[in-house]
Amino acid sequence: MALAVLTHLDIRTASERVSDEERQLRMTNPGFGKVFTEHMVTIRYTDEKGWERGLLQPYGPLMLDPASSVLHYGQAIFEGFKAYHQPDGSVKTFRPFANAQRFNQSAERLAMPQLPEEIFVEAADALIREDRAWVPTAVGESLYLRPLMIATEAALGVKPSHEYLFVLFASPAGSYFSGGVKPVTVWISEDYVRAAPGGTGFAKCAGNYAASLIAQKQAQGEGCDQVVWLDAVHRKYIEEMGGMNIFFVYNESGRTVVVTPELTGTLLPGVTRRSILELARELGFDAEERKISVDEWGAALKEGRMTEAFACGTAAVITPIGHAKSKHGEWTVNGGRTGPVAAKLREALLNVQHGLAPDTHGWMHEVG
């Protein structure tokens, strides 16, 4: 057992490590979120003392009082970002400060405390350094970091908790959807909404996902892979696909225009979404953020103005949409195949993340 001291963290490493052989075995086709590394970080918060010193410790179960308010009233937020092996042997995370910032926006909406961004990033750096052997080296693979915060005060009164726990753990990730980048079929949900104005749509909170699962189940019942969410008020503007942001590609008299729904407060402001908007402009495409209705989607396809649709997020990077279905009909996008614009954007983003293209934006953070 080794003890070391960082600015905000103490380190207590596992006394027995997984053998190289066993680790290799677990890292072969890890899928998404099923294999976890050997350590995790926990940091406690109380209203009186603020954030205490954190602890990097062996990965394992948490002890929670059954009255912990997270279990009843759902104050729970999370984040997701990735660390990538670099050609020079170093490891870098992609835009971790953007995730730290969004974590705090989610915290604010759920009446939870702010976690200083440098603690968020230091916790990730320390965990990655400790479990560096778990960072996959192949392009398309990465180490997924999962930070979360829950309300831990044992009190049944309905009010913001006075105590919280920050937890960070990591999981080696192959590609998110098994079978590689295969275009998905989506179900346009008219029975359920993900987020309403004034609600928590922009926050990465656990409750948003809990409320979405029934729609995902319905989509699968309709033979689809994923749900497409519409706005809660008009039930006609496209918002997101499952837990990913969505993009459409238009051919407007020879110009390639990449369009994504504008952020209205009911959409999750994805870091991948933001990065793709920037990369699209650099690749010479036009990029727009605006409202897009389901009717426009269908009409633009019919008129041949829309050439591709795809979704994006940290976990799966870019996922092409091949078919869309609703109660009123169905249509095919780009013959059900991955389009050239989605492929180009995916490659451009992966190249920056894996250190195969220059990081002109300062997006990559050296773990050290």
Ligand SMILES: *Cc1c(COP(=O)(O)O)cnc(C)c1O
């Ligand atoms: C996390 C998430 C996204 C994607 O955000 P990234 O920062 O790109 O990973 C999109 N939509 C929802 C609902 C999400 O939870």
